[in-house]
Amino acid sequence: MNTTSSTTCPPIGLIIIGDEILSGKRQDGHFAKVRELLAARGLGLSWVRYLGDDRALCEAALRESFATDHIVFSCGGIGATPDDHTRQSAAAALGVLLELHPEAERLIAERTREWYAKDPAAAGSPDMSTPENQQRLNMGKFPAGANIIPNPYNKIPGFNVGQHWFVPGFPVMAWPMIEWVLDTHYKHFHNQVQLGEKSFLVFGVPESRATPLMEAIEAEFAGIKVFSLPSVGNDKRARHIELGVKGPVDALPAAYARLLEGTQAICASLGGEIDEAPKRA
Known part of the structure; x- marks a missing residue:
């Protein structure tokens, strides 16, 4: 399995696939939950992408x-139904064929026998040579060279290729599988660096005027990101910008002081300070 051994965690991305999410038939919970699982380990998402059930x-x-x-x-x-395309899309993207994974085959057969044992009156047979059960085995056909991800809910595995981890859309399966991946393969990335965030409100200054200062601070302080969150305001607070810095707590005080000093030079109206509790990454 090709997982990274570097001491610096690469960017982490999330792909959420399903027409039912895009149509609103089902509400996505993966984004919030994966963000939660990562935050508990001092990690964070770099990007997220939603896709429909479109193979291309x-x-x-x-x-x-x-x-x-x-x-x-x-x-x-x-x-393994006609609207499921992820396995095929992954194989095509890698330029390899789909192959029935031997361990996936064993687990699917085991799960099938258990299912019929619990409900002997159910139509069909645990014989894996039947057309119905051969169709079930398609869930174990992964891109050639893939590894499996154990599924504690019903044993039907997901699969892994390199740094990519493919799990079902069902939260009851997906979330414990992702947690297993994080704790089994990426534990060395957990809680590496303590991060923090500090910001304040700025009134009467357009973002364009603050941008050169923001760029200068990011160039001066390694690992620090400067952010600007504009608001059109409401009946309680005038139009403003939340301007701040985030990054390693050791570098935060100096970067924040620099941002505050530079902002005061271009704006006489500052609001309250906003301080977010430190976290680890």
Whole structure:
């Protein structure tokens, strides 16, 4: 399995696949939950992408992400019905064929036997040679060379290629599988650096006037990001900008002081300070 051993965590991305999400038939919970799982380990998302059940679009998106060193979690579309395209798209993006993974085959057969044992009156048979069960085995056909991700809910595995981790769309399966990946393969990235954030409100200054200062601070302080969150205001507070810095807590005080000093030089009206509790990354 090709997981990174570097001490610096690569960017982490999330792909969420499913027409039902885009149509609003189901509400996405993956974004918030994955963000929560990462934050609990001092990690964060660099990007997220939503895709419908379109094989060409999924292939193009995966080809793009496979070309990076990013850690990528993909939720949805790994079943074996006509609207599931993730397995095929991943194989096409990698330029390989789909192959029935031996361990996936064993797990699917085991799960099938258990299902029929619990409900002997159910139509069908646990015989894996039947057309119905051969169709089930398609869920174990992954891009050649892939590894499996254990599924604690029903044993039907996900799969992994390099830094990409493909799990089902069902939260009850996907979330524990992602948690397992984080704790099994990326524990060395957990809680590496303590991060913080400090900001203040600025009134009567357009973002364009503050931009040169923001660029100068990012160039001067390694690891620091300067952010600007404009607001059109309301009946309680006038139009303003929340201007701040975030990054390693050791570098934060000096960067914040520089931002405050530079802003005071271009604006006489500052609002209250906003201080976010430190976290680790």
